[in-house]
Amino acid sequence: MKLVILDRDGVINTDSDTFVKSADEWVPIEGSIDAIARLSKAGFTVVVATNQSGLGRNLFDLDDLEAMHKKMIELVEDADGELAGIFYCPHHPDDNCHCRKPKPGLIDAIENEFCTTARNAFFVGDSLRDLQAAVAKQCRPILVKTGKGEKTVKELDTTDIFNTSDNGKINKLAIFDDLAAATNFIINNH
Ligand SMILES: [Mg+2]
Numbered sequence: 001m002k003l004v005i006l007d008r009d010g011v012i013n014t015d016s017d018t019f020v021k022s023a024d025e026w027v028p029i030e031g032s033i034d035a036i037a038r039l040s041k042a043g044f045t046v047v048v049a050t051n052q053s054g055l056g057r058n059l060f061d062l063d064d065l066e067a068m069h070k071k072m073i074e075l076v077e078d079a080d081g082e083l084a085g086i087f088y089c090p091h092h093p094d095d096n097c098h099c100r101k102p103k104p105g106l107i108d109a110i111e112n113e114f115c116t117t118a119r120n121a122f123f124v125g126d127s128l129r130d131l132q133a134a135v136a137k138q139c140r141p142i143l144v145k146t147g148k149g150e151k152t153v154k155e156l157d158t159t160d161i162f163n164t165s166d167n168g169k170i171n172k173l174a175i176f177d178d179l180a181a182a183t184n185f186i187i188n189n190h
């Protein structure tokens with residue numbers, strides 16, 4: 001199975017420091033919908049794994065989240081693509097759940113749902129916690145510079161997630177401007 005896991009905010013849609021709380025506030029990043037369609041047309045199973053602590057913070061409710069995801073799914077379908085699943089963590093950071101990235105619970109759930117391993121699957125994110133979850137599950141981590149990506153590039157200088165004694169087991173990090181550019185790489189390197 002050719003699997004690509006995408007973070008949502010800052011990768012597919014524009015991020016906001018005040019949270020993306022409604023379908024109206026859910027605005028795709030230029031080229032991202034087409035990129036998802038290209039991945040699915042190339043035979044990839046494309047899945048979203050997203051922290052949505054706005055639920056746990058009571059900033060929006062499940063109906064709002066469903067409306068955002070309906071909008072995302074319809075845009076992808078209009079581009080002749082398909083999202084195979086959307087996995088989200090609804091918890092507050094203080095809940096100490098097992099699904100909020102950097103914890104790998106969302107990726108575990110994807111593995112269970114699709115009866116596959118996420119090892120060597122591509123994982124595209126804009127935050128350090130995306131890359132940490134990807135590394136924990138031996139995915140191939142890809143950082144995009146949209147969303148929090150530019151900030152994350154700087155954080156990489158002071159983090160050791162790609163520089164531990166386990167290095168042999170950790171897939172190399174690839175960095176691209178956005179999901180469209182990452183998609184070109186994924187299609188040419190799977
Ligand atoms: Mg993000």
Ligand SMILES: [Zn+2]
Pocket residue numbers: 089090091097098099100
């Ligand atoms: Zn959670």
